Amino acid sequence: MVIEIRRYLGNTLSVHVHDADHETPNCRLGNISAGNRRWYDSLEEARSDLDYEDCLWCNSVRAKASRTATRSGSGSGTSRVAIEGPGRRSGRDHGTFADRCRS
Numbered sequence: 001m002v003i004e005i006r007r008y009l010g011n012t013l014s015v016h017v018h019d020a021d022h023e024t025p026n027c028r029l030g031n032i033s034a035g036n037r038r039w040y041d042s043l044e045e046a047r048s049d050l051d052y053e054d055c056l057w058c059n060s061v062r063a064k065a066s067r068t069a070t071r072s073g074s075g076s077g078t079s080r081v082a083i084e085g086p087g088r089r090s091g092r093d094h095g096t097f098a099d100r101c102r103s
Contacts (some may be wrong), residue, residue: 006039008059010046017043017052019059021065026057 006069011020013036018027029062043059054060 004039006041008040008043008046010038010040010050010052012050013035014054015050016055017046017059018055022058022063024057024063033045045069 007020009020009032010016011032013032017040018029020029023029028031036047038049046052055063057063059101
């Protein structure tokens with residue numbers, strides 16, 4: 001079985017792109033139907049596929065500025081979403097990418 005890790009989730013219905021590494025409860029990624037989900041490795045890839053707008057909560061200039069301002073300097077791991085097959089989300093993985101590769 002091949003597990004593919006991608007960072008950006010495009011919602012083709014709302015035409016918003018989310019950053020799975022910085023998901024907030026306001027993003028409600030679990031409410032995006034499977035038929036409206038498209039996963040991407042980069043924002044450039046997402047935008048070349050569809051003219052997405054950034055999610056205001058996880059992927060906007062405001063959200064990025066807020067994350068930068070609140071960093072305490074302690075290392076925090078990433079939390080990417082593992083998906084199996086095209087566009088399928090299998091659940092949250094709260095470990096770092098390196099941790100997930102050690103199996």
